[in-house]
Every structure is written in C-alpha cells, then in structure tokens.
Amino acid sequence: MSRIEAVFFDCDGTLVDSEVICSRAYVTMFQEFGITLDPEEVFKRFKGVKLYEIIDIVSLEHGVTLAKTEAEHVYRAEVARLFDSELEAIEGAGALLSAITAPMCV
Template identity: 30%
Template sequence: MNTKIELVIFDCDGVVIDSEILSAQVLINMLAEIGVNIDRAYVQQYFLGCNFKTVTQNLFDTFNVTLAESFEADYREALLNEFETALMPTNGIKHVLEQLSVPCCIATSSSPKRTAKALNVVNLSQYFNKVFTSSEVKNGKPAPDLFLHAAEQMGVNPSKCLVIEDSKAGVCAALAANMQVLHYSGGGHMQDAVNFVHQAYPEVAHLTHWDDFYKQYPALQTQ
C-alpha cells in the first residue's frame, strides 16, 4: 500500500451484510421452479457481485432461458422477506465502522431499495450516509464505472480509495478504476468454497476476518 487512503468504499452484499447465501438460495429455488438447476458454486463463480442484468444474460446464454418480466421483482420481494428474519451483518464489521478514521461509503450492484432495507435490518444505516448503486451508472461491475462514480461524488482521487470486495467482478472493477483493493472472504458464502478471486488475483490483499482489518491498515483506525 503506497498511497494514503482517504476513502473506504465498501461493497455491501457479502462484505457489510452476510447476505450472499440467502440471495443464492432464493435464486436457486426460484430457478428450479422453471427448470433451471444450479447450485451455490455456480452462483459463486458466475453471479457474485454482478447486477441482475448480467445474471439474466448468463441464464439466457447458458440455459437458453428468458426470464419472465416479473421474475426480478418477484426475486427481490422474496429476498427482502428473507432478510427480515435471517439477515445478519458480517462478523466484526460494526467494530471496524466505529473505529474508521476516514470517510466511507457503499458501492453495490444491488438495488437502492434492497440495500436500504438490508442496512436498516442489520442496524448499520447510520454508518453510511452515502450509498451508490449500479442503477446510477451505465456499466455495472466488472466495469469500473460505479467505483469511479463513488469517488467522484465523494470528492476523492481514485488512487486514494480503498475498495473492499468479496467478488471477482468487484475486484476486477476496483483494479480497473486504479484503486487500492482488499478482498474480504469472511462472509458465510465463502466458507468451504472455492476462492475464485484469489485464483484470479493472487496479488490482491486478502482479509478473512474483520478483527484483523486494523492490523493491515493501522493508519485507518481512530487513535
């Protein structure tokens, strides 16, 4: 890490909230109802960090399936219902947010409604005054647009931003934005899973638990 960090950009799903297992299972169940059978490993490899447009295109290209117009809305509603009872923050994230000495924001492929709901459910809304979603840019991750948009809106040079991501698409987007990157693999969906991110980007800094965050980035902790 050669450049001072002035902004931390958090991905939401799988980084701040432990939502990816819930999201994957809801999608798997709904796709099974229309004859498309995938598992969590498939979701992990091809959908993690991507917006729904990318997911839809993959399903068409791979399974020759065109989703009903109502599918996305139905999926989001089912997932929000699941969030109400089962969603948790990632272990240790609150302590990190309480001790962070620089501004932070969220940049996520999820919808504004889903993100707002999720942060509210896990009582983390107060830490994120700024939330940026892929609906605000032309190209979602793995394109750098969302992270560059977040940096511009926050008034920080991209080289002085630290992006924390769990997905290959997100890490790719952050690197394309010329930002510093930390791959977080402490979410429930990463346990006993193939780490496709580490395989693709072995040079990227890696964190398995938030308890070690300030050991890697001591300058970011409030003194």
C-alpha cells in the same frame, strides 16, 4: 499524514456477507421458472454479476426466454425474505462502526 474526513462503506463483504444469500435467491428465482441450479455453482459463477446478465446467461444455457421483470420480482421478494431472516453483520463490523468518529456513508 492528512486527517480522515469521511468513511464510505460498500456493504457486502465489508459490513455484511449477502452474496451467499443472493445466490440462494437466484436459485429460487430460476426454480419458479422450472430451472434447477446448484447454489454453490451459482455463487462461484455469478458473484458480482448483474441480475439481468445472469438471467440472460441462464436463459441462453437452458434454451428459454424469461420475462426479466417478472423474474426480477421473484428474485427481489426472495432476497427481502432471506435478508429479513438470515442476514448478519460480519464479525467486528459493529465495533468498527462504533469506533469511527468521522462521518460515514454506507
């Protein structure tokens, strides 16, 4: 068996669970533009979908045109706020990182 030379992590779902928080930020973003969405539906429909694609889909469904850069600004600000106050490591992530002796990248 070959020796492990390095370990690369994708943060979401491995070290932290940010998808739920991002879904809540989408809901807040759309509320700023008068569109009400259900957080659970947003999570189910848009997990892993790029921000501008989500904006396009929801805009089309609601018959509006949103300025993507303005919407993105609202979204990024809300994500930062929620990450600062609510983002937590997945159970065992810290112990895993402490146990790995190979170089790591996140």
